[in-house]
Amino acid sequence: MSPARPGPEARGRKQIHLAAHFPGVNNTTVWADPRSESQIAFSSFEHLARTAERGLFDFFFLAEGLRLREHKGRVHDLDVVGRPESVTLLNALAAVTDRLGLAATVNATFNEPYELARRLASLDHLSGGRAAWNVVTTSDAFTGENFRRGGYLDRADRYTRAAEFVATARELWDSWTDGGRPRPVDHHGEHFTVRGEFTVPRSPQGHPVVIQAGDSPEGREFAASAADVIFTRHSGPEAGRAFFADVKGRLAAYGRRPADLKIMPGVTFVLGDTAAEAQEQAAEIRRRQVSPQNALLAAEQIWGVDLSSYDPDGPLPDIDPDPGSELAQGRVRIADPKAVADSWRALSRAKGLSLRETVIETTGRQSFIGTPEAVAAEMDAHVQTGAADGFILVPHLTPGGLDAFVDRVVPLLQERGVHRTEYSGTTLRAHLGLPEPAPRAGERNRNVH
């Protein structure tokens, strides 16, 4: 940055934190596009991660799923399927990036604290302080069939186990003395008993960054108590501001400041040279995401019955959903399928929409659509008005889906003084402006930012 130009702080604008989500397993990835390449080859991950680093993003994010989704008792075949194991992949990405944070989603239900704390501390060492862990939990026995522990935990137990899991990992990460020796850990909790020495020295970030995704009251409370970043679905301005105020308001009870937890909604974007062109492209992307087959599938997720005899371009089924159906496995359960079906029918009648058009209208709305100028302005407004601290961008295409954003929107955010023009620190905590966890005496000068 030239010295004549006022720095972002001088201009008093909040900085936007940016992250990139690998467009993995789902129907939002437009795999039928001729530009779509491998979902599993390392080159695809490398391209996206390097692009995110070129855009000076905070981190690169990988989701996880421990069982392939099934429909009618068979593996679901319409979505992108198949992905690598996150932590291993991120260790490889550490070799081809220098500054980018590397965030792995790892389930706290089907792992054990000692092993995972060791794997994450290893990633933090091998990346020079760029590791993050997105803590998720699983409630279904369907996923449990792939694991020794099997079974599942009810909702409340999932979060108590996750909270104890994170606390135990932090005990292990904190267990080295100033003299560089391990101090034995002796943890006896409701879910875990861990006794012994942690064999990995304190990692560059002290603790890898902890991310939490989930929106239930238990999830929000868990994030307020234990997370550094919360990955949310609330991308709209009103819902975003309400969520932001609620979660930030919960921090004081845990002795934390609002800046200690970054709120980053997962968002999509569609760019065009004109507003009309962007809208047209967004509509085309939705048509590709919701193919006729995918429209029927989406309806079957709600109705819980075989709808293959229905015409996706015809009206919605006039039968009632089966609330006890186990047709779809491995997807989020819909609490009240009849209410959803009724609302779909009402929308379809009011607007004269076919089944497929109704699915397009009700699911997976694009977050930011417009010219690069409009998207930059809208993102900036979200952050300045307290709807988010930044965004986790979910591109539509692998691996080129982030290119246009980095080439066209990032420079505009930089001009607005809300996005860095170079990395000022080397660790993910530095990028996020997060405090170092309880620094040990004599090590306070590491990673100053």
Place this chain on the structure above:
Amino acid sequence: MSLPPRPLHLAVALDAPSRPGADHDAADHDAAHFVALARLAERGTLDFITLGDSFARPGLDALAVLARVAPTTQHLGLVPTVTTTHTEPFHVSTAVATLDWVSRGRAGWTVGVSTTEADAALFGRRSAAPPAEVWREAGEVADVAARLWDSWEDDAEIRDRATGRFIDRDKLHHVDFTGGSFTVRGPSIVPRPPQGRPVIVVEVTGTAADAAAPADRVLHEVAAAHADVALVRAEDPQTAGAARAELRERARAHGRDPGSLVVLASLPVELDSSADAVGLADLIRDWHADGAADGFHLRPADPARGVGLLVDGTVPVLRHRGLLRRGYAGATLREHLGLPRPANRYALAREAS
């Protein structure tokens, strides 16, 4: 005894030296240290490097280290130890498969176990079990991992725009594995890796015939049933050769082609000077001429010094004698080892029916 038909295979262990009382060396946690050693090993056209692991071992997760090394190398095989006693077999399988994806077909896996109470206490889930029992379980983990690698047929991804199907689900399979202590439903979340199945390595000591402990007999059975490479810790060429013959005979009893089990003699080596490096080349020539092994897994006392002396001292002598290749002919670890890419068991079963 005539020379074995395959060329000499050479591998090296990057394990940190055991330093009683001072186990924590900064270099053991530094990616640059491992990258430099791996590149050196690749310059020596070694088949693979190994990195040991256990939960009690000071140092980083071995598979993580070799994943970090993967993009910095092109040909070298990468073989971490991954333990099976306190881990989830499903996670072990996906992590090793991912190492194969990120290295473009250069992953192996040394099957490890935890037998101590100290390791068990780090997990608090089960007590330490006798070695024979944890090795039986390790064999089951190797078995289910291979089944999960096969659970996607190679051509399962179809991207059929006409029908909207990304995959052909007839080519994905539940493994429905039931072992003594775990079950796994499958299929894997990771598509079949580039090598079909990453190379499975099992480390054994001496011959099972000599072994008094039941665990050693189990270990030889696990190697014979599941390993692509057996590392034999033996102090003389006769013992190593006998172990090789015995392991191959056991593999035959498991219905395998005995030639599909590569047996390497695993030797600790002290390399402090160029003279030591040349001495090692002589020893390798002699053992190899005796038919003791298909190759060698060398364990330098200090890898930071030993790997350099091996590559710049021992390797040129072996090449000069025509015992060691000058470049890599293939791209994958299986190709270096002369092992075929395994056919997919589910595809075979489907074709047979």
